[in-house]
Amino acid sequence: VIVTIGTPSAQSMVAATRKIPIVFAAVTDPVAAKLVTSWEPSKTNVTGVSDELPLQPQIDLMKQVVPNLKTVGYVYSPGEINSTVVLGQLQSLLAKDGITVAAAPAQRTTDVPMATKSLQGKADLIYTSLDNNVVSAYESMYKVAKDMKMPLVASDTGSVKRGAAVALGVNYHELGTATGKIVGRILKGEQAGNIAPQRMTADQLDLMVSKSHAAEQGITFSEQLLKQAKLVD
Incomplete structure (x- = not known):
């Protein structure tokens, strides 16, 4: 699994591989950044956690x-x-x-x-x-x-x-924890493309x-x- 922090590094990794699972963290708008096409499961090798603020x-x-x-x-x-x-x-x-x-x-x-x-x-x-x-x-x-x-x-x-x-x-400790949980799911065999990208909530x-x-x-x-x-x- 490749974990990226921030939009530029995520875009670079997505351009570099279509096979290795990529989990982005601290990307404000992964759709606008063209990492995924929507907030639904991507069906690709990409998922992650956004730090988009309400x-x-x-x-x-x-x-x-x-x-x-x-x-x-x-x-x-x-x-x-x-x-x-x-x-x-x-x-x-x-x-x-x-x-x-x-x-x-x-x-x-x-x-x-x-x-x-x-x-x-x-x-x-x-x-x-x-x-x-x-x-x-x-x-x-x-x-x-x-x-x-x-x-x-x-x-x-x-x-x-x-x-x-x-x-x-955003509480970045909580964002990091959420990212780590996604990584854990992938390491246990789940496909990155079946995991919907996540947002932090107002109470976080x-x-x-x-x-x-x-x-x-x-x-x-x-x-x-x-x-x-x-x-x-």
Whole structure:
């Protein structure tokens, strides 16, 4: 069995073999990434576990952080399919509440600070998805957001230690456990193509906040939000 983490490695392995079972992990949208054709059993050598986040809880969190939210800034890599899918979903869901999205493309990691700075005066907060380029450059994004007094809301809980004010994200320990269970089923003789790709559920998300980063970025959390958090820094 080949276990891949993230979309690029999964795409590379799927292109390399049609015979060895492949179990992907932490791929936001395996259908858009063309790893599988649907969320049903693929009947190929590919299955796995997605870290796709239900976006409505993310939007609800943004509204708690900035109650009069009008525009969400979104820094992303246009070459990463996961990030463009999230952008489209955000635009659609936020439009229902009369909220717009200010998109700032950053093709390379080195472009992230400039893309972040371009949102000054154009957004009320910046939301970051599981974009590999953005996550890799989070410290540089944090420095710019701090200077602009712009709150950073992340979907990667690890980003809180690196500068985000708050994050609601997948518990990757549970995702790893779910991936391991699929691997175990295959090693016991089950066909990968008979196992439907899995998503994490809303009750498997962790909320983490940093009061110090929030203060630097010009916001204060409500007591209600702090009580909901699994970890308060």
